[in-house]
Amino acid sequence: MNPSLTAVFQTAAAQLLAVFGANATYTHDGTPLAVQAVVETTLDQIGAYGERLEARPVATLNRAEVAEPQRGDTLECNGVTYTVDGVLAERSDDYTVVAALRENP
Amino acid sequence: MTSRATEILDTLETLFEAIPGITVFRGMATLALPSETARPYIAFRPISNAVEAMQRGRALVTLQVGIEARAEGTDADLDDMLVALRGALGLGEFAPFDGLVTRSAGGTSGVTLGEAQYLFPQPGEATAGVQMIVTFRYAEAY
Numbered sequence: 001m002n003p004s005l006t007a008v009f010q011t012a013a014a015q016l017l018a019v020f021g022a023n024a025t026y027t028h029d030g031t032p033l034a035v036q037a038v039v040e041t042t043l044d045q046i047g048a049y050g051e052r053l054e055a056r057p058v059a060t061l062n063r064a065e066v067a068e069p070q071r072g073d074t075l076e077c078n079g080v081t082y083t084v085d086g087v088l089a090e091r092s093d094d095y096t097v098v099a100a101l102r103e104n105p
Numbered sequence: 106m107t108s109r110a111t112e113i114l115d116t117l118e119t120l121f122e123a124i125p126g127i128t129v130f131r132g133m134a135t136l137a138l139p140s141e142t143a144r145p146y147i148a149f150r151p152i153s154n155a156v157e158a159m160q161r162g163r164a165l166v167t168l169q170v171g172i173e174a175r176a177e178g179t180d181a182d183l184d185d186m187l188v189a190l191r192g193a194l195g196l197g198e199f200a201p202f203d204g205l206v207t208r209s210a211g212g213t214s215g216v217t218l219g220e221a222q223y224l225f226p227q228p229g230e231a232t233a234g235v236q237m238i239v240t241f242r243y244a245e246a247y
Contacts, residue, residue: 043140044229048236049171050130050148052138056229071228086228100229 006094010064013095017062024059024077026066035065039077039101057082057101058091069099080104109243110154110168113205117170120193120201121147127174127189144232145176145186152238165207168241175234180223187221187235194218194239207244215242 014036021036038060043053059075059082073084082101091098114131121129128146130138135148149172158165174186194216195201206215219238226233 046230046232047138047148047173047175047234049150049152049173050135050138050146050175052142052175053140054231055140056231058229088228100227102229 009095013062014064017060017096021060022077024075026061026069027074027076028066028070033065035061037061037075037077039075039080039082057103058088059084059099059101060096061099063095063097066097069097074104075099075101109166109205109245110151110241113168113202113241113243114149114151114170116201116205117149117194120195121149121190124189124193145174145182147172147174147186147190149173157242163244163246166243166245168243170239170241171236172239173234173236175232177232180225180233183223183233183235190235190237191218202241205243206241208242216240217242 017036017038021038024035024037024039026033026035026037039057041055042058043055046052046054059077061069069084069087071084071086075082075084081104083104085100085102088098088100118129118131121127124147126145128143130146130148132150135150138148149170151168152171153169155167156164157167172190174190176182176186202216208215217240219240221235221237224234224236
């Protein structure tokens with residue numbers, strides 16, 4: 001993609017997260033990083049012979065801040081700490097990355 | 106008249122409900138399980154019913170039932186569920202479907218357990234599962 005267009009989309013992603021996201025702390029390998037994150041709950045249907053809607057917390061992050069969330073990293077947002085369970089590749093793009101989370105007990 | 110298929114499903118429900126600590130959902134109840142459904146649970150429902158052969162008003166019928174068990178946790182938990190399912194279906198001396206199912210002339214068993222598929226959780230998913238299709242053969246008069 002045209003480098004100037006990439007810069008436009010990167011700026012847009014950062015501005016969207018600044019508006020819709022919240023201040024959060026992303027920790028990888030014990031190193032905390034201040035980020036903007038949108039944490040929300042999605043509903044996914046699971047099961048073939050028993051169909052259940054399962055609520056899952058997910059976080060949208062700016063790739064410029066967290067390029068590739070790793071399983072086991074943590075995210076603290078609005079007083080709640082989550083552990084990253086994996087990246088949802090189908091919901092991510094070049095500018096934002098969506099991670100499935102588990103709320104820490 | 107209660108169909109033989111309904112009798113088989115009733116028997117399955119009774120057998121699964123006898124497994125300690127399991128919630129059982131059958132038929133229509135499996136279509137929109139509440140999100141807060143207690144786990145572990147077993148859901149099962151008929152998925153097909155076919156006449157294999159017919160002679161003088163008597164039919165040899167195959168009924169396929171889809172069964173899914175879900176638990177939170179490890180592959181060992183899943184395997185425990187599978188053992189409980191197979192145990193409930195009666196693979197040894199215990200034969201709960203005696204009188205309900207028919208062994209075919211070629212020797213095909215009245216109850217055939219399909220291959221079990223393990224379903225490991227996707228990222229963020231709370232439960233792992235095991236699924237299988239069980240085929241029942243029975244004779245019915247029309």
